[in-house]
Amino acid sequence: MDSTARAEDMAYDVFSRQCPSRGTLEHVTGRWGALTLGALHDGTFRFNELRRRVDGVSEKMLSQTLHALERDGLVHREAQPTNPPRVDYELTPLGREITDRLMDLIRFVEGRMDGVLEARERYDNLAAGGR
Amino acid sequence: MDSTARAEDMAYDVFSRQCPSRGTLEHVTGRWGALTLGALHDGTFRFNELRRRVDGVSEKMLSQTLHALERDGLVHREAQPTNPPRVDYELTPLGREITDRLMDLIRFVEGRMDGVLEARERYDNLAAGGR
DNA sequence: CGGTATCCTATTAGATACTG
DNA sequence: CAGTATCTAATAGGATACCG
Numbered sequence: 628m629d630s631t632a633r634a635e636d637m638a639y640d641v642f643s644r645q646c647p648s649r650g651t652l653e654h655v656t657g658r659w660g661a662l663t664l665g666a667l668h669d670g671t672f673r674f675n676e677l678r679r680r681v682d683g684v685s686e687k688m689l690s691q692t693l694h695a696l697e698r699d700g701l702v703h704r705e706a707q708p709t710n711p712p713r714v715d716y717e718l719t720p721l722g723r724e725i726t727d728r729l730m731d732l733i734r735f736v737e738g739r740m741d742g743v744l745e746a747r748e749r750y751d752n753l754a755a756g757g758r
Numbered sequence: 759m760d761s762t763a764r765a766e767d768m769a770y771d772v773f774s775r776q777c778p779s780r781g782t783l784e785h786v787t788g789r790w791g792a793l794t795l796g797a798l799h800d801g802t803f804r805f806n807e808l809r810r811r812v813d814g815v816s817e818k819m820l821s822q823t824l825h826a827l828e829r830d831g832l833v834h835r836e837a838q839p840t841n842p843p844r845v846d847y848e849l850t851p852l853g854r855e856i857t858d859r860l861m862d863l864i865r866f867v868e869g870r871m872d873g874v875l876e877a878r879e880r881y882d883n884l885a886a887g888g889r
Numbered sequence: 890c891g892g893t894a895t896c897c898t899a900t901t902a903g904a905t906a907c908t909g
Numbered sequence: 910c911a912g913t914a915t916c917t918a919a920t921a922g923g924a925t926a927c928c929g
Contacts (some may be wrong), residue, residue: 638868658784
């Protein structure tokens with residue numbers, strides 16, 4: 628019984644090279660994936676609204692990122708066949724569960740940036756003294 | 759008082775292009791950063807032990823990744839001046855706090871991979887029918 | 890063992906122009 | 910508005926050789 632439960636736990640292992648979870652994790656945590664999910668954590672947005680929220684993303688990268696997240700079932704795309712077109716993006720229930728955890732991580736890192744910046748100064752000063 | 763607290767909350771905002779938290783988040787969530795931190799979550803390891811744990815990483819990328827994480831104060835490097843040399847890597851307290859949250863995310867994604875794979879099939883079948 | 894240095898390729902990302 | 914297509918530039922990544 629324990630061995631069965633353990634086998635299920637190990638069904639997907641991101642540390643293994645060929646595991647598909649590695650690809651999905653990269654979609655979630657990649658530079659633009661993380662910021663796009665983070666933006667959608669605040670609500671439903673249109674394409675150009677998202678572009679403004681994710682400061683610095685190009686049309687191309689946002690489009691590519693949204694496609695990957697939609698394919699993985701984390702983002703829902705709602706297109707209205709009007710003219711001009713209107714397309715809304717929002718998190719799916721699964722996308723929301725994942726993004727909740729992603730935001731925990733992002734907020735925590737933001738909250739500790741002072742410590743990170745201090746560590747960098749110590750590291751750089753030490754390296755400068757060493758040479 | 760509330761306004762002061764809010765100003766502190768917004769000190770670092772990863773959605774803003776120039777914020778240094780964006781770089782640190784990329785070190786933490788990048789392909790090799792996430793897997794390296796994940797490996798170190800299990801304990802202290804030597805360079806080549808880490809290489810084996812992070813399946814697929816090259817010497818060059820592991821070295822680069824460890825340097826970035828050490829500089830950000832998330833990983834501690836302990837070198838013994840013996841011959842042959844022995845170097846141990848482990849998480850700092852800050853690295854552990856961040857990695858705890860990272861592992862929550864990773865384990866959750868692994869646990870939902872069946873749903874992700876089903877979503878991909880639906881998406882690909884729809885796209886195939888559309889063309 | 891624990892790396893660094895170099896070279897080379899592949900992938901990613903940005904800018905620009907264009908379309909329904 | 911919401912993208913796609915194309916081209917180019919920057920960066921990541923791999924292979925190999927070498928060093929303390």
